[in-house]
Amino acid sequence: MEIPYIVEPRKDTGLNNSKIAIWLFLASEVMLFGGLFSGYVFLRIYADYPWPERTLPVLPGLINTFVLIGSSITVVFAWVALKLREWRKFQIYMSITLICAALFMVLKGVEYNAKFGHQAIRLDDYTVIEGHAYPQEEGGDKKITKNLNIQAEQIQIDLKRVDDKYYETMGAQYGEHFVLAEDLTLNSKTKYEKGTAISKELIDAAKKDFIDALANNSNVNIAVARQASKDAGNQPELDGKRYYDKDRKDFIAKRTKELKAEQEDNYQNITPALTFIAKEGAVDISVNPRWGKLSNPKEGEKGTLKLKDETLISGTTADSSITMRVDGIDFRHTVMKAVEKGIDPEAAINNSWLLKDQSMKLIWDKHLVFVDKLQNYLDEHDKEPTDLDLYRITWQEIAGLMDKDIEDLEKMDHHEIAALFPGDIEGFAGANHTRVHYPKINVPREQVRFEAVFSPRWNTYYATYFTITGLHGLHVIGGAIVLGYYLFFGRKMYDANPEWLANRVEVGGLFWHFVDLVWIFLFPILYLM
Protein backbone atom coordinates (compact mmCIF):
# COMPACT_ATOMS: atom_id res chain seq x y z
CA MET A 1 0.00 0.00 0.00
CA GLU A 2 1.29 3.42 -0.84
CA ILE A 3 1.32 5.92 2.00
CA PRO A 4 0.02 9.26 0.73
CA TYR A 5 1.66 12.66 1.22
CA ILE A 6 5.08 11.48 2.36
CA VAL A 7 6.90 13.71 -0.12
CA GLU A 8 4.38 16.05 -1.70
CA PRO A 9 2.50 18.42 0.62
CA ARG A 10 -1.16 18.03 1.42
CA LYS A 11 -3.28 20.84 0.04
CA ASP A 12 -5.03 21.74 3.31
CA THR A 13 -1.95 21.81 5.57
CA GLY A 14 0.67 22.73 3.00
CA LEU A 15 2.97 20.12 4.55
CA ASN A 16 3.74 16.46 4.12
CA ASN A 17 2.20 14.20 6.73
CA SER A 18 5.43 13.02 8.36
CA LYS A 19 6.37 16.57 9.23
CA ILE A 20 3.03 17.24 10.87
CA ALA A 21 3.42 13.98 12.76
CA ILE A 22 6.91 14.75 14.09
CA TRP A 23 5.87 18.23 15.22
CA LEU A 24 2.84 16.82 16.99
CA PHE A 25 5.16 14.36 18.70
CA LEU A 26 7.64 17.11 19.61
CA ALA A 27 4.79 19.17 21.06
CA SER A 28 3.92 16.25 23.35
CA GLU A 29 7.62 15.89 24.22
CA VAL A 30 7.76 19.55 25.25
CA MET A 31 4.95 18.87 27.70
CA LEU A 32 6.62 15.69 28.98
CA PHE A 33 9.95 17.35 29.69
CA GLY A 34 8.17 20.54 30.83
CA GLY A 35 6.45 18.45 33.50
CA LEU A 36 9.73 16.91 34.61
CA PHE A 37 11.46 20.30 34.74
CA SER A 38 8.63 21.75 36.82
CA GLY A 39 8.94 18.69 39.07
CA TYR A 40 12.61 19.54 39.51
CA VAL A 41 11.81 23.17 40.34
CA PHE A 42 9.30 22.22 43.03
CA LEU A 43 11.44 19.52 44.56
CA ARG A 44 14.24 22.04 44.79
CA ILE A 45 12.13 24.86 46.25
CA TYR A 46 10.61 22.59 48.89
CA ALA A 47 13.73 20.51 49.60
CA ASP A 48 14.13 19.98 53.36
CA TYR A 49 17.89 19.48 53.01
CA PRO A 50 20.64 21.66 51.54
CA TRP A 51 20.39 21.24 47.78
CA PRO A 52 23.56 19.69 46.32
CA GLU A 53 24.14 22.59 43.93
CA ARG A 54 27.11 22.46 41.55
CA THR A 55 27.91 19.02 42.82
CA LEU A 56 28.47 17.15 39.53
CA PRO A 57 31.83 17.28 37.76
CA VAL A 58 31.30 19.79 34.96
CA LEU A 59 33.79 18.39 32.43
CA PRO A 60 31.83 15.31 31.28
CA GLY A 61 28.68 17.42 31.00
CA LEU A 62 30.52 20.10 29.03
CA ILE A 63 32.03 17.56 26.63
CA ASN A 64 28.61 15.99 26.19
CA THR A 65 27.16 19.41 25.35
CA PHE A 66 29.82 19.90 22.67
CA VAL A 67 29.18 16.40 21.37
CA LEU A 68 25.44 16.94 21.07
CA ILE A 69 25.75 20.39 19.47
CA GLY A 70 28.31 18.94 17.05
CA SER A 71 25.95 16.11 16.16
CA SER A 72 23.14 18.62 15.61
CA ILE A 73 25.30 20.40 13.06
CA THR A 74 26.30 17.18 11.29
CA VAL A 75 22.70 15.97 11.08
CA VAL A 76 21.77 19.23 9.32
CA PHE A 77 24.70 18.74 6.96
CA ALA A 78 23.58 15.17 6.28
CA TRP A 79 20.19 16.54 5.28
CA VAL A 80 21.82 19.23 3.11
CA ALA A 81 23.91 16.52 1.41
CA LEU A 82 20.76 14.56 0.57
CA LYS A 83 19.05 17.69 -0.77
CA LEU A 84 22.07 18.23 -3.03
CA ARG A 85 22.03 14.48 -3.94
CA GLU A 86 25.48 13.81 -2.49
CA TRP A 87 25.12 10.29 -1.08
CA ARG A 88 28.76 9.95 -0.01
CA LYS A 89 28.68 13.18 2.01
CA PHE A 90 25.40 12.10 3.59
CA GLN A 91 27.07 8.86 4.74
CA ILE A 92 30.01 10.73 6.24
CA TYR A 93 27.92 13.31 8.13
CA MET A 94 25.42 10.74 9.36
CA SER A 95 28.25 8.50 10.57
CA ILE A 96 29.72 11.39 12.55
CA THR A 97 26.29 12.01 14.07
CA LEU A 98 26.06 8.39 15.18
CA ILE A 99 29.60 8.42 16.58
CA CYS A 100 28.63 11.52 18.58
CA ALA A 101 25.54 9.71 19.89
CA ALA A 102 27.68 6.76 20.96
CA LEU A 103 30.23 9.06 22.60
CA PHE A 104 27.46 10.82 24.48
CA MET A 105 26.14 7.55 25.84
CA VAL A 106 29.62 6.31 26.78
CA LEU A 107 30.28 9.51 28.74
CA LYS A 108 26.88 9.20 30.39
CA GLY A 109 27.80 5.63 31.32
CA VAL A 110 31.10 6.81 32.85
CA GLU A 111 29.18 9.37 34.90
CA TYR A 112 26.49 6.92 36.01
CA ASN A 113 29.14 4.36 36.93
CA ALA A 114 30.98 6.90 39.08
CA LYS A 115 27.71 7.77 40.83
CA PHE A 116 26.75 4.18 41.53
CA GLY A 117 30.20 3.47 42.98
CA HIS A 118 30.09 6.42 45.34
CA GLN A 119 28.88 5.84 48.87
CA ALA A 120 27.17 8.52 50.93
CA ILE A 121 26.14 8.39 54.57
CA ARG A 122 23.96 10.83 56.47
CA LEU A 123 25.06 10.48 60.07
CA ASP A 124 22.77 10.71 63.05
CA ASP A 125 23.73 14.38 63.55
CA TYR A 126 23.04 15.07 59.84
CA THR A 127 26.68 15.27 58.87
CA VAL A 128 27.02 13.91 55.34
CA ILE A 129 30.14 11.97 54.40
CA GLU A 130 30.87 10.79 50.90
CA GLY A 131 33.44 8.38 49.58
CA HIS A 132 34.02 4.78 48.67
CA ALA A 133 32.91 1.94 50.91
CA TYR A 134 35.53 -0.74 51.41
CA PRO A 135 35.66 -4.27 52.79
CA GLN A 136 36.08 -4.46 56.53
CA GLU A 137 39.43 -6.10 56.02
CA GLU A 138 41.21 -4.62 53.08
CA GLY A 139 43.21 -6.89 50.85
CA GLY A 140 40.61 -9.63 51.06
CA ASP A 141 37.89 -9.94 48.49
CA LYS A 142 37.03 -6.60 46.95
CA LYS A 143 33.33 -7.00 47.62
CA ILE A 144 32.00 -3.99 49.48
CA THR A 145 30.56 -5.01 52.81
CA LYS A 146 28.08 -2.77 54.45
CA ASN A 147 25.75 -5.56 55.47
CA LEU A 148 23.72 -5.72 58.64
CA ASN A 149 25.13 -8.48 60.83
CA ILE A 150 23.53 -10.29 63.72
CA GLN A 151 24.34 -13.32 65.83
CA ALA A 152 20.96 -14.95 65.51
CA GLU A 153 19.38 -17.11 68.17
CA GLN A 154 15.84 -17.20 66.87
CA ILE A 155 14.06 -16.77 63.57
CA GLN A 156 10.37 -16.11 63.24
CA ILE A 157 8.91 -16.57 59.79
CA ASP A 158 5.65 -14.85 58.95
CA LEU A 159 3.80 -17.32 56.74
CA LYS A 160 1.57 -14.65 55.25
CA ARG A 161 4.45 -12.48 54.02
CA VAL A 162 7.36 -14.91 53.60
CA ASP A 163 8.93 -14.23 50.23
CA ASP A 164 10.67 -16.90 48.17
CA LYS A 165 13.39 -14.49 47.01
CA TYR A 166 14.29 -13.58 50.57
CA TYR A 167 13.99 -17.08 51.93
CA GLU A 168 16.02 -18.70 49.17
CA THR A 169 18.90 -16.26 49.67
CA MET A 170 18.73 -16.30 53.46
CA GLY A 171 18.14 -20.05 53.55
CA ALA A 172 21.80 -20.65 52.70
CA GLN A 173 22.72 -18.81 55.90
CA TYR A 174 20.03 -20.45 58.03
CA GLY A 175 21.26 -23.83 56.79
CA GLU A 176 20.65 -26.65 59.21
CA HIS A 177 21.42 -24.39 62.17
CA PHE A 178 17.83 -23.54 62.98
CA VAL A 179 15.20 -25.99 64.16
CA LEU A 180 11.50 -25.81 65.00
CA ALA A 181 10.96 -24.47 68.51
CA GLU A 182 7.71 -26.41 69.04
CA ASP A 183 5.87 -29.35 67.56
CA LEU A 184 3.88 -28.43 64.51
CA THR A 185 0.82 -30.32 63.32
CA LEU A 186 -0.68 -29.18 60.07
CA ASN A 187 -4.38 -29.50 59.26
CA SER A 188 -3.45 -32.16 56.74
CA LYS A 189 -2.34 -34.19 59.79
CA THR A 190 1.30 -33.95 58.69
CA LYS A 191 3.44 -33.67 61.79
CA TYR A 192 6.75 -31.91 62.24
CA GLU A 193 8.39 -32.58 65.51
CA LYS A 194 10.19 -30.02 67.62
CA GLY A 195 13.80 -29.96 66.40
CA THR A 196 13.01 -30.40 62.70
CA ALA A 197 15.53 -28.35 60.70
CA ILE A 198 14.35 -25.28 58.80
CA SER A 199 13.79 -26.06 55.12
CA LYS A 200 12.02 -24.73 52.07
CA GLU A 201 9.72 -27.77 52.05
CA LEU A 202 8.67 -27.17 55.65
CA ILE A 203 8.02 -23.47 55.05
CA ASP A 204 6.12 -24.15 51.83
CA ALA A 205 3.98 -26.85 53.47
CA ALA A 206 3.19 -24.61 56.45
CA LYS A 207 2.45 -21.66 54.17
CA LYS A 208 0.10 -23.74 52.01
CA ASP A 209 -1.58 -25.07 55.14
CA PHE A 210 -1.96 -21.54 56.51
CA ILE A 211 -3.50 -20.21 53.30
CA ASP A 212 -5.78 -23.24 52.92
CA ALA A 213 -6.94 -22.87 56.51
CA LEU A 214 -7.70 -19.19 55.98
CA ALA A 215 -9.69 -20.00 52.85
CA ASN A 216 -11.51 -22.88 54.52
CA ASN A 217 -12.43 -20.82 57.57
CA SER A 218 -13.70 -17.94 55.54
CA ASN A 219 -15.78 -20.35 53.45
CA VAL A 220 -17.32 -21.73 56.65
CA ASN A 221 -17.97 -18.18 57.85
CA ILE A 222 -19.70 -17.27 54.60
CA ALA A 223 -21.88 -20.38 54.79
CA VAL A 224 -22.75 -19.53 58.40
CA ALA A 225 -23.65 -15.95 57.50
CA ARG A 226 -25.84 -17.12 54.61
CA GLN A 227 -27.61 -19.65 56.80
CA ALA A 228 -28.18 -17.10 59.58
CA SER A 229 -29.64 -14.64 57.08
CA LYS A 230 -31.86 -17.34 55.59
CA ASP A 231 -33.08 -18.35 59.05
CA ALA A 232 -33.92 -14.73 59.81
CA GLY A 233 -36.05 -14.64 56.65
CA ASN A 234 -37.98 -17.68 57.88
CA GLN A 235 -38.87 -16.10 61.23
CA PRO A 236 -42.53 -14.92 61.16
CA GLU A 237 -41.94 -12.31 63.87
CA LEU A 238 -39.17 -10.71 61.77
CA ASP A 239 -41.47 -10.41 58.75
CA GLY A 240 -41.11 -7.04 57.10
CA LYS A 241 -38.05 -6.10 59.12
CA ARG A 242 -35.14 -4.65 57.20
CA TYR A 243 -31.48 -5.63 57.62
CA TYR A 244 -30.73 -2.59 59.77
CA ASP A 245 -33.53 -3.18 62.26
CA LYS A 246 -32.27 -4.03 65.71
CA ASP A 247 -34.45 -7.12 66.15
CA ARG A 248 -33.24 -8.66 62.93
CA LYS A 249 -29.63 -7.76 63.66
CA ASP A 250 -29.84 -9.29 67.14
CA PHE A 251 -31.39 -12.45 65.78
CA ILE A 252 -28.70 -12.84 63.15
CA ALA A 253 -25.92 -12.24 65.68
CA LYS A 254 -27.38 -14.88 68.00
CA ARG A 255 -27.99 -17.37 65.19
CA THR A 256 -24.44 -16.85 63.80
CA LYS A 257 -23.00 -17.66 67.19
CA GLU A 258 -25.03 -20.86 67.38
CA LEU A 259 -24.15 -21.93 63.87
CA LYS A 260 -20.46 -21.25 64.46
CA ALA A 261 -20.55 -23.46 67.53
CA GLU A 262 -22.22 -26.20 65.44
CA GLN A 263 -19.56 -25.89 62.76
CA GLU A 264 -16.67 -25.99 65.22
CA ASP A 265 -15.25 -29.17 63.72
CA ASN A 266 -15.12 -27.66 60.25
CA TYR A 267 -12.84 -24.81 61.31
CA GLN A 268 -9.11 -25.38 60.85
CA ASN A 269 -6.20 -24.28 62.97
CA ILE A 270 -4.41 -21.17 61.78
CA THR A 271 -0.66 -21.00 62.34
CA PRO A 272 0.40 -17.55 61.15
CA ALA A 273 4.10 -17.78 61.99
CA LEU A 274 6.78 -20.38 62.63
CA THR A 275 9.48 -19.98 65.22
CA PHE A 276 12.89 -21.58 64.81
CA ILE A 277 15.71 -21.60 67.34
CA ALA A 278 19.43 -22.00 66.86
CA LYS A 279 20.44 -25.64 67.44
CA GLU A 280 23.96 -25.07 68.75
CA GLY A 281 24.60 -21.51 69.88
CA ALA A 282 24.13 -18.27 67.94
CA VAL A 283 24.65 -18.20 64.17
CA ASP A 284 26.14 -15.27 62.21
CA ILE A 285 23.63 -13.88 59.76
CA SER A 286 24.49 -11.12 57.31
CA VAL A 287 21.87 -9.19 55.35
CA ASN A 288 21.94 -6.56 52.63
CA PRO A 289 20.83 -3.31 54.34
CA ARG A 290 18.18 -2.78 51.66
CA TRP A 291 16.51 -5.99 52.77
CA GLY A 292 15.89 -5.19 56.35
CA LYS A 293 16.36 -3.02 59.40
CA LEU A 294 18.07 -3.55 62.73
CA SER A 295 15.95 -2.61 65.74
CA ASN A 296 19.07 -1.97 67.79
CA PRO A 297 22.15 -1.29 65.65
CA LYS A 298 24.48 -1.05 68.63
CA GLU A 299 27.10 -3.79 68.54
CA GLY A 300 26.90 -6.37 71.33
CA GLU A 301 23.36 -5.55 72.41
CA LYS A 302 20.17 -7.56 71.98
CA GLY A 303 18.38 -6.70 68.79
CA THR A 304 16.09 -7.87 66.05
CA LEU A 305 16.68 -7.76 62.36
CA LYS A 306 13.41 -7.38 60.52
CA LEU A 307 13.45 -8.38 56.87
CA LYS A 308 11.06 -6.84 54.39
CA ASP A 309 9.03 -10.06 54.34
CA GLU A 310 8.44 -9.65 58.09
CA THR A 311 10.90 -12.39 59.00
CA LEU A 312 12.23 -11.53 62.46
CA ILE A 313 15.79 -12.59 63.21
CA SER A 314 16.54 -12.01 66.89
CA GLY A 315 19.84 -12.23 68.68
CA THR A 316 22.85 -10.06 69.44
CA THR A 317 23.77 -7.30 67.03
CA ALA A 318 27.21 -7.90 65.51
CA ASP A 319 29.60 -5.39 63.95
CA SER A 320 27.63 -3.78 61.11
CA SER A 321 29.81 -0.73 60.66
CA ILE A 322 30.67 0.75 57.28
CA THR A 323 34.33 1.30 56.45
CA MET A 324 34.89 3.96 53.87
CA ARG A 325 37.49 6.28 52.45
CA VAL A 326 36.11 9.79 52.80
CA ASP A 327 36.37 12.16 49.83
CA GLY A 328 33.71 14.64 50.86
CA ILE A 329 32.37 16.07 54.11
CA ASP A 330 29.28 18.22 54.21
CA PHE A 331 28.13 19.97 57.39
CA ARG A 332 25.45 22.08 55.70
CA HIS A 333 22.63 19.83 56.86
CA THR A 334 24.01 19.84 60.41
CA VAL A 335 24.12 23.65 60.28
CA MET A 336 20.59 23.80 58.86
CA LYS A 337 19.26 21.62 61.70
CA ALA A 338 21.24 23.61 64.29
CA VAL A 339 19.81 26.91 63.03
CA GLU A 340 16.29 25.40 63.17
CA LYS A 341 16.86 24.46 66.81
CA GLY A 342 18.54 27.78 67.64
CA ILE A 343 21.94 26.20 68.34
CA ASP A 344 25.22 27.85 67.31
CA PRO A 345 26.26 26.13 64.03
CA GLU A 346 29.96 26.12 64.94
CA ALA A 347 29.17 24.36 68.21
CA ALA A 348 27.02 21.83 66.40
CA ILE A 349 29.88 21.04 64.03
CA ASN A 350 32.47 20.83 66.80
CA ASN A 351 30.24 18.44 68.75
CA SER A 352 29.55 16.26 65.75
CA TRP A 353 30.48 12.59 65.92
CA LEU A 354 32.70 12.87 62.85
CA LEU A 355 35.10 15.37 64.39
CA LYS A 356 35.83 13.00 67.27
CA ASP A 357 37.89 11.10 64.73
CA GLN A 358 41.43 12.52 64.66
CA SER A 359 42.00 12.32 60.90
CA MET A 360 38.67 14.00 60.20
CA LYS A 361 39.36 16.69 62.80
CA LEU A 362 42.68 17.40 61.12
CA ILE A 363 40.98 17.81 57.74
CA TRP A 364 38.41 20.12 59.30
CA ASP A 365 41.14 22.22 60.92
CA LYS A 366 42.93 22.54 57.58
CA HIS A 367 39.62 23.48 55.99
CA LEU A 368 39.18 26.21 58.61
CA VAL A 369 42.62 27.59 57.72
CA PHE A 370 41.60 27.65 54.07
CA VAL A 371 38.25 29.28 54.88
CA ASP A 372 40.06 31.90 56.95
CA LYS A 373 42.33 32.78 54.02
CA LEU A 374 39.33 32.77 51.68
CA GLN A 375 37.45 35.10 54.03
CA ASN A 376 40.35 37.59 53.99
CA TYR A 377 40.52 37.44 50.22
CA LEU A 378 36.75 37.91 49.84
CA ASP A 379 36.74 40.81 52.30
CA GLU A 380 39.00 42.70 49.90
CA HIS A 381 36.43 42.15 47.16
CA ASP A 382 33.37 42.90 49.30
CA LYS A 383 32.02 39.38 48.97
CA GLU A 384 30.79 36.80 51.43
CA PRO A 385 31.72 33.12 51.48
CA THR A 386 28.81 30.79 50.70
CA ASP A 387 27.57 27.88 52.79
CA LEU A 388 29.35 25.60 50.36
CA ASP A 389 32.64 27.42 51.04
CA LEU A 390 32.15 27.31 54.78
CA TYR A 391 30.66 23.92 55.49
CA ARG A 392 31.49 21.61 52.61
CA ILE A 393 34.89 19.99 52.15
CA THR A 394 35.26 18.82 48.58
CA TRP A 395 37.36 15.90 47.32
CA GLN A 396 39.72 18.44 45.73
CA GLU A 397 40.31 19.99 49.12
CA ILE A 398 40.93 16.67 50.86
CA ALA A 399 43.23 15.42 48.09
CA GLY A 400 45.14 18.69 48.01
CA LEU A 401 45.50 19.27 51.73
CA MET A 402 45.64 15.86 53.39
CA ASP A 403 49.43 15.51 53.12
CA LYS A 404 50.22 19.15 53.97
CA ASP A 405 51.15 20.39 57.40
CA ILE A 406 48.74 22.82 58.95
CA GLU A 407 51.64 25.19 59.83
CA ASP A 408 52.67 25.30 56.16
CA LEU A 409 49.13 26.08 55.12
CA GLU A 410 48.94 28.95 57.57
CA LYS A 411 51.89 30.59 55.82
CA MET A 412 50.26 30.39 52.39
CA ASP A 413 47.64 32.71 50.94
CA HIS A 414 44.27 31.71 49.52
CA HIS A 415 45.48 31.31 45.93
CA GLU A 416 48.50 29.23 46.91
CA ILE A 417 46.32 26.81 48.84
CA ALA A 418 43.74 26.62 46.04
CA ALA A 419 46.58 25.81 43.62
CA LEU A 420 47.21 22.60 45.60
CA PHE A 421 43.79 21.24 44.65
CA PRO A 422 43.80 18.75 41.78
CA GLY A 423 42.31 19.85 38.46
CA ASP A 424 39.09 18.80 36.74
CA ILE A 425 40.72 16.18 34.52
CA GLU A 426 42.03 14.16 37.47
CA GLY A 427 38.55 13.81 38.87
CA PHE A 428 36.85 13.50 35.51
CA ALA A 429 33.63 11.98 36.82
CA GLY A 430 34.26 12.37 40.56
CA ALA A 431 37.03 11.76 43.08
CA ASN A 432 39.64 9.33 41.76
CA HIS A 433 40.38 6.75 44.45
CA THR A 434 43.07 4.91 42.52
CA ARG A 435 45.42 7.90 42.66
CA VAL A 436 44.70 9.26 46.13
CA HIS A 437 44.27 7.21 49.28
CA TYR A 438 41.64 9.24 51.02
CA PRO A 439 41.44 9.03 54.82
CA LYS A 440 39.66 5.97 56.11
CA ILE A 441 36.93 5.96 58.72
CA ASN A 442 34.81 3.30 60.32
CA VAL A 443 31.22 4.38 60.89
CA PRO A 444 29.30 2.31 63.46
CA ARG A 445 25.80 1.45 62.33
CA GLU A 446 24.11 3.35 65.16
CA GLN A 447 25.61 6.58 63.79
CA VAL A 448 24.12 5.95 60.36
CA ARG A 449 20.86 7.79 59.79
CA PHE A 450 20.72 6.91 56.11
CA GLU A 451 23.16 5.44 53.65
CA ALA A 452 23.05 4.91 49.90
CA VAL A 453 25.22 5.19 46.85
CA PHE A 454 24.61 8.25 44.67
CA SER A 455 21.47 6.67 43.25
CA PRO A 456 17.89 7.98 43.10
CA ARG A 457 17.59 6.61 46.66
CA TRP A 458 20.07 9.11 48.09
CA ASN A 459 18.06 12.29 47.60
CA THR A 460 15.53 14.04 45.35
CA TYR A 461 18.34 15.77 43.46
CA TYR A 462 19.74 12.45 42.27
CA ALA A 463 16.23 11.12 41.72
CA THR A 464 15.49 13.95 39.27
CA TYR A 465 19.01 13.77 37.82
CA PHE A 466 18.62 10.10 36.95
CA THR A 467 15.00 10.42 35.81
CA ILE A 468 15.57 13.31 33.42
CA THR A 469 19.04 12.36 32.13
CA GLY A 470 17.94 8.71 31.87
CA LEU A 471 14.89 9.65 29.83
CA HIS A 472 17.03 11.97 27.74
CA GLY A 473 19.55 9.15 27.20
CA LEU A 474 16.73 6.90 25.98
CA HIS A 475 15.82 9.64 23.49
CA VAL A 476 19.44 9.72 22.30
CA ILE A 477 19.40 5.95 21.80
CA GLY A 478 16.02 6.08 20.02
CA GLY A 479 17.14 8.93 17.75
CA ALA A 480 20.40 7.14 16.95
CA ILE A 481 18.50 3.96 15.98
CA VAL A 482 16.26 5.92 13.59
CA LEU A 483 19.13 7.91 12.06
CA GLY A 484 21.25 4.74 11.87
CA TYR A 485 18.44 3.05 9.95
CA TYR A 486 18.55 5.82 7.32
CA LEU A 487 22.32 5.50 7.11
CA PHE A 488 22.50 1.72 6.77
CA PHE A 489 19.21 0.91 5.04
CA GLY A 490 18.40 4.23 3.32
CA ARG A 491 20.06 3.50 -0.03
CA LYS A 492 16.98 1.73 -1.42
CA MET A 493 14.79 4.66 -0.47
CA TYR A 494 17.35 7.07 -1.94
CA ASP A 495 17.39 5.20 -5.25
CA ALA A 496 13.59 5.07 -5.41
CA ASN A 497 13.10 8.74 -4.55
CA PRO A 498 15.94 10.79 -3.02
CA GLU A 499 13.50 13.45 -1.84
CA TRP A 500 11.72 10.80 0.19
CA LEU A 501 14.88 9.95 2.15
CA ALA A 502 15.70 13.66 2.48
CA ASN A 503 12.31 14.21 4.08
CA ARG A 504 12.83 11.24 6.39
CA VAL A 505 16.22 12.55 7.49
CA GLU A 506 14.74 16.00 8.02
CA VAL A 507 12.06 14.51 10.27
CA GLY A 508 14.61 12.36 12.15
CA GLY A 509 16.86 15.42 12.34
CA LEU A 510 14.05 17.48 13.89
CA PHE A 511 13.80 14.92 16.67
CA TRP A 512 17.58 14.96 17.06
CA HIS A 513 17.61 18.76 17.40
CA PHE A 514 14.91 18.48 20.02
CA VAL A 515 17.07 16.05 22.01
CA ASP A 516 19.88 18.62 21.76
CA LEU A 517 17.47 21.34 22.84
CA VAL A 518 16.52 19.45 26.01
CA TRP A 519 20.19 18.94 26.86
CA ILE A 520 20.85 22.67 26.35
CA PHE A 521 18.60 23.27 29.38
CA LEU A 522 19.60 20.15 31.30
CA PHE A 523 23.30 20.95 31.31
CA PRO A 524 23.18 24.31 33.13
CA ILE A 525 20.32 23.25 35.42
CA LEU A 526 21.87 19.99 36.65
CA TYR A 527 25.59 20.78 36.45
CA LEU A 528 25.92 24.51 37.04
CA MET A 529 23.01 25.58 39.26
Add this chain to the structure above:
Amino acid sequence: MADSPEEIKKHVKLYMLIGVILFICTVLTVAVAKIEWLDFGARGFDAIDMVIGLLIASVKATLVALIFMHLNHEKKMIYWLFGMGIFFGICLMVITGFAFSDPIYYEDFFGR
Protein backbone atom coordinates in the same frame (compact mmCIF):
# COMPACT_ATOMS: atom_id res chain seq x y z
CA MET B 1 10.81 22.04 2.54
CA ALA B 2 10.45 23.68 -0.79
CA ASP B 3 14.04 25.00 -0.74
CA SER B 4 15.95 24.78 -3.98
CA PRO B 5 19.51 23.35 -3.93
CA GLU B 6 20.92 26.85 -4.50
CA GLU B 7 19.16 28.24 -1.44
CA ILE B 8 20.28 25.29 0.67
CA LYS B 9 23.89 25.83 -0.38
CA LYS B 10 23.60 29.39 0.85
CA HIS B 11 22.34 28.14 4.22
CA VAL B 12 25.38 25.96 4.90
CA LYS B 13 27.46 28.91 6.06
CA LEU B 14 24.66 30.00 8.36
CA TYR B 15 24.53 26.52 9.93
CA MET B 16 28.29 26.68 10.57
CA LEU B 17 27.95 30.13 12.11
CA ILE B 18 25.12 28.99 14.40
CA GLY B 19 27.19 25.97 15.42
CA VAL B 20 30.09 28.23 16.39
CA ILE B 21 27.74 30.55 18.33
CA LEU B 22 26.33 27.53 20.19
CA PHE B 23 29.83 26.37 21.16
CA ILE B 24 30.76 29.87 22.35
CA CYS B 25 27.54 30.17 24.36
CA THR B 26 28.26 26.80 26.02
CA VAL B 27 31.73 27.93 27.05
CA LEU B 28 30.20 31.18 28.28
CA THR B 29 27.66 29.32 30.44
CA VAL B 30 30.43 27.38 32.13
CA ALA B 31 32.61 30.49 32.42
CA VAL B 32 30.00 32.54 34.28
CA ALA B 33 29.50 29.63 36.66
CA LYS B 34 33.12 28.70 37.24
CA ILE B 35 35.30 31.81 36.76
CA GLU B 36 35.29 34.05 39.78
CA TRP B 37 35.52 37.47 38.13
CA LEU B 38 32.68 36.52 35.77
CA ASP B 39 30.46 35.60 38.71
CA PHE B 40 27.76 38.25 38.85
CA GLY B 41 25.89 38.99 42.06
CA ALA B 42 26.96 37.32 45.29
CA ARG B 43 29.63 34.62 45.43
CA GLY B 44 28.45 31.17 44.40
CA PHE B 45 25.13 30.34 42.84
CA ASP B 46 22.35 32.87 43.27
CA ALA B 47 19.31 34.27 41.45
CA ILE B 48 21.40 36.35 39.03
CA ASP B 49 23.43 33.29 38.03
CA MET B 50 20.19 31.42 37.46
CA VAL B 51 18.78 34.18 35.22
CA ILE B 52 22.03 34.44 33.23
CA GLY B 53 22.36 30.67 32.87
CA LEU B 54 18.78 30.22 31.72
CA LEU B 55 19.04 33.27 29.44
CA ILE B 56 22.06 31.83 27.62
CA ALA B 57 20.32 28.44 27.43
CA SER B 58 17.20 30.12 26.00
CA VAL B 59 19.26 31.94 23.37
CA LYS B 60 20.90 28.64 22.39
CA ALA B 61 17.56 26.83 22.30
CA THR B 62 16.02 29.61 20.20
CA LEU B 63 18.88 29.43 17.69
CA VAL B 64 18.54 25.66 17.41
CA ALA B 65 14.77 25.92 16.96
CA LEU B 66 14.88 28.82 14.46
CA ILE B 67 17.80 27.77 12.29
CA PHE B 68 18.42 24.03 12.66
CA MET B 69 14.74 23.18 12.98
CA HIS B 70 13.82 25.77 10.31
CA LEU B 71 11.22 27.46 12.48
CA ASN B 72 12.28 30.82 10.98
CA HIS B 73 10.42 29.96 7.78
CA GLU B 74 7.87 27.29 8.51
CA LYS B 75 4.22 26.78 7.67
CA LYS B 76 1.56 28.26 9.95
CA MET B 77 0.35 24.81 10.95
CA ILE B 78 3.69 23.95 12.60
CA TYR B 79 3.67 27.14 14.67
CA TRP B 80 0.22 26.23 15.92
CA LEU B 81 1.19 22.67 16.78
CA PHE B 82 4.45 23.47 18.55
CA GLY B 83 3.12 26.70 20.04
CA MET B 84 0.28 24.77 21.66
CA GLY B 85 2.81 22.27 23.05
CA ILE B 86 4.85 25.06 24.63
CA PHE B 87 1.68 26.82 25.83
CA PHE B 88 0.39 23.72 27.59
CA GLY B 89 3.85 22.94 28.90
CA ILE B 90 3.93 26.36 30.55
CA CYS B 91 0.35 25.89 31.79
CA LEU B 92 1.50 22.68 33.45
CA MET B 93 4.21 24.59 35.36
CA VAL B 94 1.86 27.43 36.30
CA ILE B 95 -0.84 25.07 37.54
CA THR B 96 1.71 23.24 39.70
CA GLY B 97 2.72 26.70 40.89
CA PHE B 98 -0.68 27.06 42.52
CA ALA B 99 0.68 24.65 45.13
CA PHE B 100 2.29 27.75 46.63
CA SER B 101 -1.13 29.00 47.66
CA ASP B 102 -2.15 25.66 49.14
CA PRO B 103 -3.61 26.40 52.59
CA ILE B 104 -1.47 23.60 54.03
CA TYR B 105 1.40 26.10 53.98
CA TYR B 106 -0.51 28.61 56.12
CA GLU B 107 1.15 28.75 59.48
CA ASP B 108 -2.03 28.12 61.46
CA PHE B 109 -3.33 25.40 59.13
CA PHE B 110 -2.76 22.53 61.53
CA GLY B 111 -3.78 24.65 64.51
CA ARG B 112 -7.37 25.04 63.32
